[in-house]
Amino acid sequence: MENNLRVTTAPHVHTKSTITGIMRDVLIALLPATVMSVVYFGIRAVGIIVTAVLAAVLGEWLFEKILKKKNTAGDLSAAVTGLLLALNMPPTIPLWMVALGSLFAIIVVKQIFGGLGKNFMNPALGGRCFMLIAWAGAMTQFIEPCSVDAVSCATQLTIIKESMPSTLPSMFDAFIGRTAGCIGETSALALIIGFIYMLIRGIVSIRIPLAYILTFAVLTFFFGFNSSDMSMATFTLYQILSGGLLLGAFFMATDYVTTPITPNGKIIFGIGCGVLTFVIRRFGGYPEGVSFAIILMNLAAPIIEERTIPKPYGKM
């Protein structure tokens, strides 16, 4: 009897989610921040974004082609890494540095360690830290937002740390992003909108960002070094709205591969990021500590995960 029946093992239905679908949702969530980066930093932002994404995708494609591996450049994960790296760049960074940083992120941090799912630290942050060490000067040059002539300007964190309160942007400006900083990190509003989108789509859990931001806020409020005459509450709020904390907490610290898979592990990871970010900003030489904090916690993620494996149903 002729038939075209397909025989497979159960289950025979699925939620229809795919890796590419998840990556697409992350790109959509990053869209508001991407748009605002172009609004504030114009053609420079466009150049950085295009360079970073192209370098990432082409880098992955070339690497896999040369090593004759299955080509995954189209699964959008490289594009996400490229975009995240781009949003973490200062606006005047030379494009060749962006390209090299992006290639480093994809080829060294991700592909050499085994590709998607096997990297031990966040590739975008790995690329950014490589660039911070290689080109420290270029990576800490910031300009005023919406300034065609690249008028240089310090970020809020530097302003506060070096006690220059008269040039501090208003809280409103800090919230919508009309401040100096890396192109994607300035607009808290855009980042929050993107984060809410990811929560609704079930892409990320709120645990890590919430634990991260709350821990950081509490530590900063009680122990932050506020040499200006603003209140601790205002000081804490500025700290949260600047330095890529929100970008890091929402989009980098929630990366699946490099964070614990267990619910309690996520909370501990978030707390750890909050503590480290505070410590680096408070006591360290850099005005911003998000990138290093997250990378250090990435290294600790496997052991956190091991220690927080949920108690199985049948274990007494």
Add this chain to the structure above:
Amino acid sequence: MAVSFKGGIHVKDNKITASCEAKPIMPCKEHIYPLVQHIGVPVSPVVKVGDTVKVGQKIADSDAFLSVPVHSSISGKVTAIKEHTHPSGARVDAIFVENDNLYTPIDNPRAIEDYSTLEPSELIGIIREAGIVGMGGAGFPTHVKLSPKEQPKYLIVNAAECEPYITSDHRRMVENPEDIIDGVHIVMHILGLKNAYIGIEKNKGECIDAMRKAARYDESISIITMKTKYPQGAEKVLVKTITGKNIPIAKLPADVGCIVINADTVYNISKAVRTGMPMTERIVTVSGDAIAEPDNFIVPFGVPISFLIDSAKGFKEEPKKVIIGGPMTGSSQFGLDAPIVKTSSAILAFANPPHVFEKDSPCIRCGRCVTHCPMQLVPYKLSHAAMNDDVDTALKYNVLDCMQCGVCSYVCPSRTNQMANIMNIKPAAISAFRKEQGNGK
């Protein structure tokens, strides 16, 4: 207020046949009875080719305790005893009976009016002789389940029917609620219990109403509404939801004082005791987007699924997948010649089934399997261990708690069939576990 459990996922329930009354089918000219319709030792024929049989006559049995006899659901002549396709896909010996369309029943069935005068052991014997097994799909011999070593504390009737499409128990509850309540009382008498709980999922409002009405003067039976979430009907999950107890690894509900029985099984217990006739038929849902007129049917055992699909007016589109059971755990079929057995609750046919597990992407550690596993396991670790034949890691992460509900595979974005991987390593894990237990560890 509906109770629920941690984990699981709401799967679109597609209960399109919920309001279709269960209807009888036309006589089928040949019935096929596989000798394996239950968990345990297969039975052997007690008839031979050429024998005449009647409805309810025993045609196969075994001396083993963990076995249940098979009965004919029609009257006619035994034409063959040979290998045939079983719904699970295996080739199993089966008894072929040619229908004489007379449906002559066996003589003098022992109908019982007052079962309370009978000893539990006698009732258990009647249940075995009636060929009753777990009708929810597992097929565990009911007489064995009702003979626990220790006195149980809870009787839980499983009326969850959490798999999509299947409405067999749904119709049973709407059409025969009093018989189910009667069956519950019989089981309570057998087990020496004063209370029983019937767990029904919220999407079966009609059933909750029917059962509440049938039990309205009965204080010993509580109808519990459960949130509609898969796999609420899995017994480990059901026990936790209703009693709050966790069943320890590799143990049974009886080990925490619970007996869980499917609602249709309970119905059949009542029928067997009251009429003295063995179980010979069940409600089967025929559904799916390839079926012309999805419906519920009262099907005597042994009808090939092709005949049943014709009863639903055949296919309206060419089917690409035919499943016996539900879409989460059912067996997809090679052909349409397998017969309906005691545990066949549904036949589903799909014209455009999704290509579910054909991608080959790496695990991205998204954690959905961990969030949704109803047994609080870490499926991705178990799946990896299975792919590396690593029994030790699998046991370390409690692989024996896995009850193969399929939720981990259902949610996985890298389209890995984690459940299939875990199923592959289970036999090795079970023997390693038994050896460990044997060494008194």
